[in-house]
Amino acid sequence: MSEHVADPVTVGVLGARSPVGDAVLDELAGSGRVLRFSREQREPDSRGEWRVLGDPGAGPIGTVISLMPIWALVDQLGWLAESGCRHLVALSSTSRFTKQESARSADRDLAERLRLGEDATVEWGRRAGVEVTLLRPTMIYGHERDGNVSTMRNVLRRFRVFPVVGAAAGRRQPVHVADVAWAAARLATAPAGTLGSAYTISGAEVLTYREMVDRVRATVPGPTLVLRVPAALFRGAERVAPSSRTAHTAAGMADRMASDMTFEHREAHDDFGYSPRRFDPSGP
Incomplete structure (x- = not known):
C-alpha cells in the first residue's frame, strides 16, 4: 500500500496492546x-x-484510534470529549451482522453489544460534534493472539488434526492485521470531513472454511490431516465442559463452518485506497 502523508498531530491509541x-x-x-x-x-x-485511560492531563488529543471493544469504548466517550477529541476511529466488527441471527445466544449477545456500542458512539459523536468513523473488519489474522488462524495453527501443532463439520464450505474473507492497522491509521490522518461514517474492510481473497484450514495446514511442519466429525461432537464437548473456553469456542466455530461471512470493501478502496493482501497464514 502507498504511504500516507499527514500533518503532525497528537493521536491517542486506546487498546494499543491488542x-x-x-x-x-x-x-x-x-x-x-x-x-x-x-x-x-x-x-x-x-x-x-x-x-492511563481517563487521565485528565493527557490532552489535548485531537484524534483517537480505539482498538478496544466498542461496547467498552462507550465508557470512555465523556473523557474523550473533555480531552479535545475531534475525530474518533473506532474498531468494531462484521460480527455485528454475521452473528445477529445465530442459533447460539453468545453469538447473538456479541452482535447486540457491537450494535449498541456502535449506535452509542455514533450518537455521542453527533451530539459532541466529533467526527466518528467506524471500521468493521472481517476475520482478523496475522498475530499470535488473533484467536482465529492462530487457534487453528495451535490445534494442528498440538494434535496434528483439525476437525471440521461436513464440507465446511462456508465462505470467508480473512483480513490481515497489518491491513486493518493501515486502514485505521489512514482514516485517522485523513482530512476532516472527507470520509464516510463506516467502512467494512475484508481481505482480497474469498475462500471456503475448508480451504482456509488447508492453507493453514501448509504452514505447520510435519503431517497433519482434516477430520470430518458430526456437529453433535462439538456440542457434546461444550455440555460436558461448560466452563471450558476452548470447548465453547470450538462449538461456535463448528456452528459457523457452513455459513458465508464475506463482505465487499469497494467503498474503502474508492474512498481511501484500501487494497488488502491475499490470504497468507504463514505469519507469526
Whole structure:
C-alpha cells in the first residue's frame, strides 16, 4: 500500500496492546506525537508514552484510534470529549451482522453489544460534534493472539488434526492485521470531513472454511490431516465442559463452518485506497 502523508498531530491509541495495536503504532510512526492508553500505568518504552485511560492531563488529543471493544469504548466517550477529541476511529466488527441471527445466544449477545456500542458512539459523536468513523473488519489474522488462524495453527501443532463439520464450505474473507492497522491509521490522518461514517474492510481473497484450514495446514511442519466429525461432537464437548473456553469456542466455530461471512470493501478502496493482501497464514 502507498504511504500516507499527514500533518503532525497528537493521536491517542486506546487498546494499543491488542493484536492490532503494534501494527497501528508502526503505521503511525512519523505522524506526530502518539499516546498509548492502558488501564494501568506503564513505563515508557521504545514505542513511546503510556497514559492511563481517563487521565485528565493527557490532552489535548485531537484524534483517537480505539482498538478496544466498542461496547467498552462507550465508557470512555465523556473523557474523550473533555480531552479535545475531534475525530474518533473506532474498531468494531462484521460480527455485528454475521452473528445477529445465530442459533447460539453468545453469538447473538456479541452482535447486540457491537450494535449498541456502535449506535452509542455514533450518537455521542453527533451530539459532541466529533467526527466518528467506524471500521468493521472481517476475520482478523496475522498475530499470535488473533484467536482465529492462530487457534487453528495451535490445534494442528498440538494434535496434528483439525476437525471440521461436513464440507465446511462456508465462505470467508480473512483480513490481515497489518491491513486493518493501515486502514485505521489512514482514516485517522485523513482530512476532516472527507470520509464516510463506516467502512467494512475484508481481505482480497474469498475462500471456503475448508480451504482456509488447508492453507493453514501448509504452514505447520510435519503431517497433519482434516477430520470430518458430526456437529453433535462439538456440542457434546461444550455440555460436558461448560466452563471450558476452548470447548465453547470450538462449538461456535463448528456452528459457523457452513455459513458465508464475506463482505465487499469497494467503498474503502474508492474512498481511501484500501487494497488488502491475499490470504497468507504463514505469519507469526
